Amino acid sequence: MIAKTPEPPYYAVIFSSVNTENAEDYSAMADRMVELASNQEGFLGIESARNELGITVSYWKDLESIKHWKENAEHSVAQARGRKDWYQSYKTRIAKVERDYAFDKI
C-alpha cells in the first residue's frame, strides 16, 4: 500500500487527474500500466488513490528512469488514449524526494 522506498534522494512523479465520464477500458489500462512500470529499470514503487480527483505517485531512482518510462512505447499509446478518452485534465509533477519519515502503529 505505502511504497517501500529506499533512503532519499530519489524521485517522485505526482500524477493528479480528473477523469471524463468515459471509463471504458480505463481500469484495465491502469492495472496494465502499474504492471509495466513495475518492470522498468529504476522503478521504486507506486501509490494510488481516487475519488473525484485521482492521485498516483510513482517513485523512481533518477530522472533517466522517468524519461525512459515516459517514452515507453506501450505507455505512450496509453497516454494518447488517456488524452483522447479518459482524462478531462491532469497535471504531472516531477519532484526530487529529499527527505522522508514514517510512522507505524505497533
Added chain:
Amino acid sequence: MIAKTPEPPYYAVIFSSVNTENAEDYSAMADRMVELASNQEGFLGIESARNELGITVSYWKDLESIKHWKENAEHSVAQARGRKDWYQSYKTRIAKVERDYAFDKI
C-alpha cells in the same frame, strides 16, 4: 481539484496513510487542517484522495514554509491525535518539484 501551483521550483509534501478503523472526528480534523494549512505563509495548494490508502499532497513555496506548518501548534496536536487514534501507518515525503506539465481537454 488539481492545485493551481505556480511555475516550478516549489515543494511538495506527499503524505500517504493507512487509517485505523477508528474514524471518529477524523474528517472534521482533516477539513480543519486543510483550512489551517491554506492560511499559512507559503501555502500553494493541496490535493487529496482516499481509498484504502489515502494520499494528500500539499504544495509549498519553500522548506521554511513546510517547517512552520509542521510546527504549527494546532497541527501538532492533530498529528499527535493521528498517531494515537487514526493512523495505522503513514509516510511523509518532502520533495522539490523541478518540472510540471498539464493537460486540459478543450
